[in-house]
Amino acid sequence: MNHEPPRAGDGSREPNPHIPHIVIVGGGFGGLWATRALASAGVRITLIDRRNHHLFQPLLYQVATAGLSAPDIAAPLRHILRSQRNVEVRLGEVTGLDPAAREVRLGDGERIGYDYLLLASGASHAYFGHDDWADDAPGLKNLDDALHIRRRLLLAFERAEAADDEAERAAWLSFAVVGGGPTGVELAGTLAEIARKTLRREFRRIDPAQAKVRLIEAGPRVLSSFPEELSEKARAQLQKLGVEVVTGTPVSAIDERGYTLGEAFVPARTVVWAAGVAASKLGALLDAPRDRAGRIQVQPDLSVPGHPRIFVAGDLASVQQDGKPVPGVAPAAKQMGAHVARAIRARLAGQSAPAFRYKDYGNLATIGRMAAVVDVHGFKLSGVLAWWFWLAAHVFFLIGFRNRVIVLVNWAWAYWSYQRHARIILGDDESPP
Amino acid sequence: MNHEPPRAGDGSREPNPHIPHIVIVGGGFGGLWATRALASAGVRITLIDRRNHHLFQPLLYQVATAGLSAPDIAAPLRHILRSQRNVEVRLGEVTGLDPAAREVRLGDGERIGYDYLLLASGASHAYFGHDDWADDAPGLKNLDDALHIRRRLLLAFERAEAADDEAERAAWLSFAVVGGGPTGVELAGTLAEIARKTLRREFRRIDPAQAKVRLIEAGPRVLSSFPEELSEKARAQLQKLGVEVVTGTPVSAIDERGYTLGEAFVPARTVVWAAGVAASKLGALLDAPRDRAGRIQVQPDLSVPGHPRIFVAGDLASVQQDGKPVPGVAPAAKQMGAHVARAIRARLAGQSAPAFRYKDYGNLATIGRMAAVVDVHGFKLSGVLAWWFWLAAHVFFLIGFRNRVIVLVNWAWAYWSYQRHARIILGDDESPP
Numbered sequence: 083m084n085h086e087p088p089r090a091g092d093g094s095r096e097p098n099p100h101i102p103h104i105v106i107v108g109g110g111f112g113g114l115w116a117t118r119a120l121a122s123a124g125v126r127i128t129l130i131d132r133r134n135h136h137l138f139q140p141l142l143y144q145v146a147t148a149g150l151s152a153p154d155i156a157a158p159l160r161h162i163l164r165s166q167r168n169v170e171v172r173l174g175e176v177t178g179l180d181p182a183a184r185e186v187r188l189g190d191g192e193r194i195g196y197d198y199l200l201l202a203s204g205a206s207h208a209y210f211g212h213d214d215w216a217d218d219a220p221g222l223k224n225l226d227d228a229l230h231i232r233r234r235l236l237l238a239f240e241r242a243e244a245a246d247d248e249a250e251r252a253a254w255l256s257f258a259v260v261g262g263g264p265t266g267v268e269l270a271g272t273l274a275e276i277a278r279k280t281l282r283r284e285f286r287r288i289d290p291a292q293a294k295v296r297l298i299e300a301g302p303r304v305l306s307s308f309p310e311e312l313s314e315k316a317r318a319q320l321q322k323l324g325v326e327v328v329t330g331t332p333v334s335a336i337d338e339r340g341y342t343l344g345e346a347f348v349p350a351r352t353v354v355w356a357a358g359v360a361a362s363k364l365g366a367l368l369d370a371p372r373d374r375a376g377r378i379q380v381q382p383d384l385s386v387p388g389h390p391r392i393f394v395a396g397d398l399a400s401v402q403q404d405g406k407p408v409p410g411v412a413p414a415a416k417q418m419g420a421h422v423a424r425a426i427r428a429r430l431a432g433q434s435a436p437a438f439r440y441k442d443y444g445n446l447a448t449i450g451r452m453a454a455v456v457d458v459h460g461f462k463l464s465g466v467l468a469w470w471f472w473l474a475a476h477v478f479f480l481i482g483f484r485n486r487v488i489v490l491v492n493w494a495w496a497y498w499s500y501q502r503h504a505r506i507i508l509g510d511d512e513s514p515p
Numbered sequence: 516m517n518h519e520p521p522r523a524g525d526g527s528r529e530p531n532p533h534i535p536h537i538v539i540v541g542g543g544f545g546g547l548w549a550t551r552a553l554a555s556a557g558v559r560i561t562l563i564d565r566r567n568h569h570l571f572q573p574l575l576y577q578v579a580t581a582g583l584s585a586p587d588i589a590a591p592l593r594h595i596l597r598s599q600r601n602v603e604v605r606l607g608e609v610t611g612l613d614p615a616a617r618e619v620r621l622g623d624g625e626r627i628g629y630d631y632l633l634l635a636s637g638a639s640h641a642y643f644g645h646d647d648w649a650d651d652a653p654g655l656k657n658l659d660d661a662l663h664i665r666r667r668l669l670l671a672f673e674r675a676e677a678a679d680d681e682a683e684r685a686a687w688l689s690f691a692v693v694g695g696g697p698t699g700v701e702l703a704g705t706l707a708e709i710a711r712k713t714l715r716r717e718f719r720r721i722d723p724a725q726a727k728v729r730l731i732e733a734g735p736r737v738l739s740s741f742p743e744e745l746s747e748k749a750r751a752q753l754q755k756l757g758v759e760v761v762t763g764t765p766v767s768a769i770d771e772r773g774y775t776l777g778e779a780f781v782p783a784r785t786v787v788w789a790a791g792v793a794a795s796k797l798g799a800l801l802d803a804p805r806d807r808a809g810r811i812q813v814q815p816d817l818s819v820p821g822h823p824r825i826f827v828a829g830d831l832a833s834v835q836q837d838g839k840p841v842p843g844v845a846p847a848a849k850q851m852g853a854h855v856a857r858a859i860r861a862r863l864a865g866q867s868a869p870a871f872r873y874k875d876y877g878n879l880a881t882i883g884r885m886a887a888v889v890d891v892h893g894f895k896l897s898g899v900l901a902w903w904f905w906l907a908a909h910v911f912f913l914i915g916f917r918n919r920v921i922v923l924v925n926w927a928w929a930y931w932s933y934q935r936h937a938r939i940i941l942g943d944d945e946s947p948p
Contacts, residue, residue, distance in 0.1 A: 134673065134940045151584040153937040160717040161938070170719045173673040173940075190677070226941055240567065240606040244623070284593035286603045488936070491924060503921070504586040505594070507567040507606075508659055 101126050105186055105196035107176050109136050109159040111415035112202035112396030119423030127169045134158050134173050138480055145228035147272040148502040152225045154489050157481050179367040181389050198391050198426050201364050205397035208358035215336040219355040236507050238352045242288045255293040256350035258341055260333050261357030262299025264447040269354055270297035271450030274324040279500040295325050300332035305447055312455040315464040319453040361398045373400040382437035383425050393422040408440040448472045534559050538619055538629035540609050542569050542592040544848035545635035545829030552856030560602045567591050567606050571913055578661035580705040581937040582929055585658045587922050590914050612800040614822050631824050631859050634797050638830035641791035648769040652788040669940050671785045675721045688726040689783035691774055693766050694790030695732025697880040702787055703730035704883030707757040712933040728758050733765035738880055745888040748897040752886040794831045806833040815870035816858050826855040841873040881905045
């Protein structure tokens with residue numbers, strides 16, 4: 083809390099030419115951690131984001147499944163950084179890069195010059211060349227996606243209740259989550275829990291517990307980034323929650339009536355996409371080497387080959403370490419952001435920037451109520467203990483004291499009552515989802 | 516909490532012809548209180564609403580001003596009524612009434628027969644024949660409205676920060692609330708508080724405290740439903756919060772550049788409409804006498820003249836008592852709903868329904884942090900005490916224990932920190948608000 087009188091903005095638009103100007107694109111984990119690590123550096127920072135908030139992405143699936151409300155896992159960037167006086171937060175979309183002139187171009191035409199630039203605009207989901215699936219299989223990357231998926235999930239049960247014939251009712255009660263990574267596992271597990279526990283006794287014509295929740299992974303196992311034994315544990319826990327886990331079979335088609343698994347068409351009115359990842363389009367604005375997902379293949383110091391004043395952090399960066407790619411997870415993004423801050427300080431001091439090393443603190447994934455898997459340097463946990471471990475870690479890392487309190491209260495409530503407080507359908511409820 | 520195993524829906528669509536069927540349209544205070552009051556009656560109830568949730572409308576302005584998130588003030592109707600086994604909740608929009616056949620028609624074409632019908636679909640805002648103002652002066656009736664207004668308010672400060680010239684900046688920092696009733700007073704007071712307290716130190720080029728917040732009332736005073744001395748108190752408290760209160764002058768035009776007050780054009784990019792009220796369109800589907808706002812002029816027992824099996828409750832009902840209209844407030848709607856339940860029980864018992872009498876427990880309005888006015892049978896309060904009274908009353912009446920806890924935590928947090936946790940801009944942030 084702070085009780086100083088409000089300060090007037092000085093209204094000046096003239097940058098001080100003697101102070102190096104750092105432009106950071108993206109207020110996610112990479113961009114925000116870099117910004118904070120530059121608080122004491124003698125630089126001006128402009129943080130540009132298309133949205134006004136930092137999003138705690140690891141809990142986004144909880145918004146999509148009505149367990150948390152949007153503001154529970156997001157905080158305005160301006161608020162987070164209000165006391166860091168060397169930062170200016172700018173709501174806007176970067177539409178162009180001009181490395182020669184050292185400028186970024188915003189959607190509104192404004193040009194912002196930089197001495198050093200950090201691209202941390204992250205990634206979105208990809209449909210592997212099947213963009214026509216997007217309408218019928220929405221993905222989950224931001225709060226708007228989450229609220230859209232929440233609406234689809236909740237409306238499906240309403241449509242089933244109102245359905246006139248058995249086939250239609252069954253199609254509305256048939257759910258599929260495509261992609262067996264952490265997000266897919268979290269969505270499927272929670273969805274099964276909603277159908278079996280949260281909604282029980284609330285409907286009169288359907289039994290929500292009869293809903294079919296299917297998790298589809300084209301590869302051989304779910305949570306492929308985990309040791310095989312934990313993938314097996316995860317599968318078992320999912321099945322216990324009522325999820326049908328299908329592996330080794332790709333989805334070959336999706337439309338508003340359902341999806342095709344291998345050769346077989348499955349009627350389903352609700353399909354959620356948790357599969358592919360594609361790096362932010364910003365990467366394509368640079369003449370730099372990129373991997374198949376569009377990530378920029380950076381130098382050891384996280385700068386862009388041929389563009390020493392441009393750095394990349396987070397999901398937009400493709401970093402190899404000991405022959406393995408650094409994973410696209412929050413801790414990696416934070417570490418890259420902090421590293422870029424160090425690299426810029428070194429450059430400003432006339433030294434060469436150190437090489438980035440990712441420190442892997444382990445891997446967590448939650449599956450549903452009291453079910454999770456944890457792998458910390460070979461120390462493996464699953465089930466209840468893993469779940470408490472996961473909960474503590476995630477609530478601890480939530481930005482802002484208030485959010486932690488609220489999220490804990492919500493969780494405690496949801497835990498004891500099986501209820502999910504955000505089961506509110508927004509938008510025109512009469513239109514098809 | 517309830518730990519019975521889930522019950523299967525019986526899937527049957529055949530109503531039992533021996534049990535009277537009550538159809539209730541609208542899950543607001545009127546419809547929900549009627550539904551609950553019929554729990555022990557030997558009737559089947561179908562509750563139809565276009566939305567899946569009951570909304571605690573008295574706190575809607577808090578969502579519009581980012582103090583609470585949408586799920587804090589709403590609960591799914593199915594959940595509220597899950598244990599009342601004689602109720603079926605139906606998400607749908609009533610598009611037709613056929614009193615002769617005793618049927619309501621839904622948007623999806625389904626017809627639902629009734630023995631008694633309660634219309635409690637409430638009211639919306641009206642532009643007095645200026646519907647073209649709707650885009651530039653959004654009104655506040657449901658959660659979608661609230662989230663839209665929240666977005667507009669928050670984006671205005673962002674646009675001001677990014678503005679290039681003084682005039683544009685000033686226009687983005689110029690806010691007007693049209694309508695000096697409780698909602699207008701609440702919105703204006705809270706908006707001034709946001710500009711002066713919540714956002715301080717978060718911007719670098721503007722001083723949010725310089726924002727002009729104007730409350731415009733065409734009539735002679737704000738809160739005209741209160742005693743004159745409390746209107747004066749409210750005006751003083753608003754001015755103390757930094758609101759410019761303009762009375763006795765109508766707004767004659769509104770467009771995207773600003774509004775015209777009397778003869779003078781005032782540049783303003785953000786105008787919120789808190790003025791007119793129009794009853795739900797359902798009223799027009801009946802051949803019944805209606806007042807200027809479209810409310811149905813009901814019989815003393817709240818039935819519709821010429822339609823003894825149709826009742827009306829809440830904002831859709833026009834009721835005169837002792838020469839004065841019963842106000843369109845939550846307590847009145849609850850009392851009407853409960854009365855209609857009594858009336859239906861009487862009719863089913865072959866007796867005639869009693870006449871409705873509104874019991875006025877007093878009138879509350881909040882103005883901002885620690886400022887409110889209370890009038891309970893001539894016992895008048897204003898300022899801090901009135902605010903605590905208001906807070907206690909509203910949190911107490913919030914549906915659902917959980918909501919009360921969360922709302923209190925949010926309020927305590929907002930109170931001590933001046934922060935508003937829901938300052939999240941949803942939707943495409945690059946598009947104009």
